[in-house]
Amino acid sequence: xxxxxxxxxxxxxxxxxxxxxxxxxxxxxxxxxxxxxxxxxxxxxxxxxxxxxxxxxxxxxxxxxxxxxxxxxxxxxxxxxxxxxxxxxxxxxxxxxxxxxxxxxxxxxxxxxxxxxxxxxxxxxxxxxxxxxxxxxxxxxxxxxxxxxxxxxxxxxxxxxxxxxxxxxxxxxxxxxxxxxxxxxxxxxxxxxxxxxxxxxxxxxxxxxxxxxxxxxxxxxxxxxxxxxxxxxxxxxxxxxxxxxxxxxxxxxxxxxxxxxxxxxxxxxxxxxxxxxxxxxxxxxxxxxxxxxxxxxxxxxxxxxxxxxxxxxxxxxxxxxxxxxxxxx
Amino acid sequence: xxxxxxxxxxxxxxxxxxxxxxxxxxxxxxxxxxxxxxxxxxxxxxxxxxxxxxxxxxxxxxxxxxxxxxxxxxxxxxxxxxxxxxxxxxxxxxxxxxxxxxxxxxxxxxxxxxxxxxxxxxxxxxxxxxxxxxxxxxxxxxxxxxxxxxxxxxxxxxxxxxxxxxxxxxxxxxxxxxxxxxxxxxxxxxxxxxxxxxxxxxxxxxxxxxxxxxxxxxxxxxxxxxxxxxxxxxxxxxxxxxxxxxxxxxxx
Numbered sequence: 001x002x003x004x005x006x007x008x009x010x011x012x013x014x015x016x017x018x019x020x021x022x023x024x025x026x027x028x029x030x031x032x033x034x035x036x037x038x039x040x041x042x043x044x045x046x047x048x049x050x051x052x053x054x055x056x057x058x059x060x061x062x063x064x065x066x067x068x069x070x071x072x073x074x075x076x077x078x079x080x081x082x083x084x085x086x087x088x089x090x091x092x093x094x095x096x097x098x099x100x101x102x103x104x105x106x107x108x109x110x111x112x113x114x115x116x117x118x119x120x121x122x123x124x125x126x127x128x129x130x131x132x133x134x135x136x137x138x139x140x141x142x143x144x145x146x147x148x149x150x151x152x153x154x155x156x157x158x159x160x161x162x163x164x165x166x167x168x169x170x171x172x173x174x175x176x177x178x179x180x181x182x183x184x185x186x187x188x189x190x191x192x193x194x195x196x197x198x199x200x201x202x203x204x205x206x207x208x209x210x211x212x213x214x215x216x217x218x219x220x221x222x223x224x225x226x227x228x229x230x231x232x233x234x235x236x237x238x239x240x241x242x243x244x245x246x247x248x249x250x251x252x253x254x255x256x257x258x259x260x261x262x263x264x265x266x267x268x269x270x271x272x273x274x275x276x277x278x279x280x281x282x283x284x285x286x287x288x289x290x291x292x293x294x295x296x297x298x299x300x301x302x303x304x305x306x307x308x309x310x311x312x313x314x315x316x317x318x319x320x321x322x323x324x325x326x327x328x329x
Numbered sequence: 330x331x332x333x334x335x336x337x338x339x340x341x342x343x344x345x346x347x348x349x350x351x352x353x354x355x356x357x358x359x360x361x362x363x364x365x366x367x368x369x370x371x372x373x374x375x376x377x378x379x380x381x382x383x384x385x386x387x388x389x390x391x392x393x394x395x396x397x398x399x400x401x402x403x404x405x406x407x408x409x410x411x412x413x414x415x416x417x418x419x420x421x422x423x424x425x426x427x428x429x430x431x432x433x434x435x436x437x438x439x440x441x442x443x444x445x446x447x448x449x450x451x452x453x454x455x456x457x458x459x460x461x462x463x464x465x466x467x468x469x470x471x472x473x474x475x476x477x478x479x480x481x482x483x484x485x486x487x488x489x490x491x492x493x494x495x496x497x498x499x500x501x502x503x504x505x506x507x508x509x510x511x512x513x514x515x516x517x518x519x520x521x522x523x524x525x526x527x528x529x530x531x532x533x534x535x536x537x538x539x540x541x542x543x544x545x546x547x548x549x550x551x552x553x554x555x556x557x558x559x560x561x562x563x564x565x566x567x568x569x570x571x572x573x574x575x576x577x578x579x580x581x
Contacts, residue, residue, distance in 0.1 A: 208425075210421065210423055210425035211425055211427060212386075213383065213386070213419075213421060213425060214421065214425040214426075214427065214487075215427075215437075216383065216386060216414065217381070217383065217414060217418070217419040217421070217491075218414065218415075218418070218437060218438045218441065218490070218491070218494060219411050219412065219413075219414040219415035219438065219441060219494065220411070220441050221411050224441055228437070228440070228441075229427055232427075232428070232429070233427065233428050
């Protein structure tokens, strides 16, 4: 029978065997430490999200001690003819403070949705161009430039839209307000198009060459291969890029603060000034007195913003997973 | 030799500066199985892709010479590559089904041609599945994802998909190399049946497979066509020493 020590003879022996023993013990400890280190790092993101969540809720929930839940929707008051009206307004510093979030939410959607639509069209098209049509040399040159676009400070884009874009669209379309949701959404698109383009390109490129060959081998031309094989196969990746773009549009602050006009109009007209939730927090948080109704109201906006993006991402994730499981498009 | 389907004259192919095929001249008969054998890198797969111009998709490929299908040069400027590939179907080494349902894979080629009639699509799906001997296995699950099938079933579905556009020639690039022996036997049996309707060209690593399924065998080595003859002749009494060495397993 062969025992352990006999087997060990065939292994390469270090010069000092007692050292090797301590090394192996130490290696086990090292292994554990490394594992713990990486696990902690992996969990850190989760921990921070939970902490942010707790802080946001702790502060925001106090709003209910100051302002009623319904007051965040509308304020009831009598008009000149003694008829009860519901007022959807955000005037937190007025004598009768009005805290309706409705104009802020519509303002956010009115900038984010057009921006996402514009960015989807141009971003996905750019992604397809980069991945499927551009010559490799062109792509190598173009992709970093497109990605560089996303790195422009948003305050610069906001300034450009405020100073040049708004005037351009004012002359072109003659909108009701010079600074409006449309101008802001064009500014947002400048940030989101590169995100969608870059992620779409990644998603399309990850589709195996085999599938392209199968398609071409069946007599499909380039456009048919892109539209019937590559895009559907990359559906989840492309959708994820669009959702990420929308999330960015909802969360973006500087561009909308500078270019959307910042008047909390309750409107569905993209050519009117609007005020977004993010811009409201950014503009008012610095001036609000801590502990006031207004202060807690701003935190409550934070909660709403958080919940909106959370559920957007969650529902999108569910839809994509379902699609992926069914594997049919 | 029976009626000719494909005639290749003095074909040279280059990947950039490297010559991959040298002076290939070969006549491939209609409705027979022709096998290409040879060691890795001998150019047999490259040559297969010449026959439906899949090499067009690879950068830096140049070729000269003539490739005639039914007497017409497929590298002529007037040839529509898309149409050519509909006439010359292809089955690849690894099954490459689309991440769609079984049914949508089968009718992919028809949909490319703008056919939407449910009845025609269904009929074709059934007919080609029967030809590919997979109908009994998929008829109750046409709406399920194609990728839920087993490896052997996937490869036969690939063959069915290729047959759905009614090609005249079916090119197979090592169609059974990734499969188990039972699935391989099924594919070989299938090839046997298919040659009554289609001209089949198969590339294979496996010499026994070539001997079992093909009527004619071409032996490639270092980009050259060394010997081409009836399969029985190549495997029992080859004219050239190199062929004999290869088929008897002395190298390769």
